[in-house]
Amino acid sequence: MRDWGTEPQDTDAALAFYAARMRDDAPDEFLADYMTFCWQACEPGRVAALDLSDAAFTEAADRLQDLLVAASHERYRWTAPDFWRRYIAWADYGDELSFDVADGRAFLQHNPTYIEPSFYLFSAGGDGSMQSLAVKVLEQCEQPTLRNQYVRSVIESTLNSRKPRRPVWQGC
Numbered sequence: 001m002r003d004w005g006t007e008p009q010d011t012d013a014a015l016a017f018y019a020a021r022m023r024d025d026a027p028d029e030f031l032a033d034y035m036t037f038c039w040q041a042c043e044p045g046r047v048a049a050l051d052l053s054d055a056a057f058t059e060a061a062d063r064l065q066d067l068l069v070a071a072s073h074e075r076y077r078w079t080a081p082d083f084w085r086r087y088i089a090w091a092d093y094g095d096e097l098s099f100d101v102a103d104g105r106a107f108l109q110h111n112p113t114y115i116e117p118s119f120y121l122f123s124a125g126g127d128g129s130m131q132s133l134a135v136k137v138l139e140q141c142e143q144p145t146l147r148n149q150y151v152r153s154v155i156e157s158t159l160n161s162r163k164p165r166r167p168v169w170q171g172c
Contacts, residue, residue: 004030007145011041011056014146015063032080035071036147038064039088064088078110083117084147108133119151123158134158 004021008014018034026034040046041060068088071081090099101124107117118133138155141148 006143007033007037009144011050011052011060015041015056015059019063028076028079028081031067031071031076032084033145033147035064035067035081035084035088036150037145038067039084039092040146040150078107078114080114080116083107083114087120116151119155123154128162131159 004027005017008017014037018037021030022034038060041052042057042064046052047057067081068085070076071085076082076085086099086103089095099120101121104117104121104124107114108121115133116137118130119137122128122130122134134155138152141152
């Protein structure tokens, strides 16, 4: 169970919430939540929908860069911060060298208790064998964080896209 509180819904309040709790020995999950929050806070659709202020956008973008550097330290290898650092580089910056299906599998091999990368393998890799793990991750997305919302969205979208569809028009 997370002991650092609940991520506020308001972007400015959430940025202050994370900044006040960030420390060098922060748990891996906290760092991953903070990093993913900043990444999603800078997402253009979210910025427009929330009419995010320039100051909040700049704060989130600056913090994201700092957090990406922090997550690159060796102590985070094969943990949530390392996964999200590499995933963000792949998803947002198009850095195909930073992450691929083999890397996702490596996370599961090196850290079998950290199953979150299965959502990526299930969605991006088309790997049906990851469905049961992805559904398990979905069940663990109970905390109201932007990270969990993102993961839930990807898994649910993938599940919906793989449902068998009946043709709308079947002819005469």
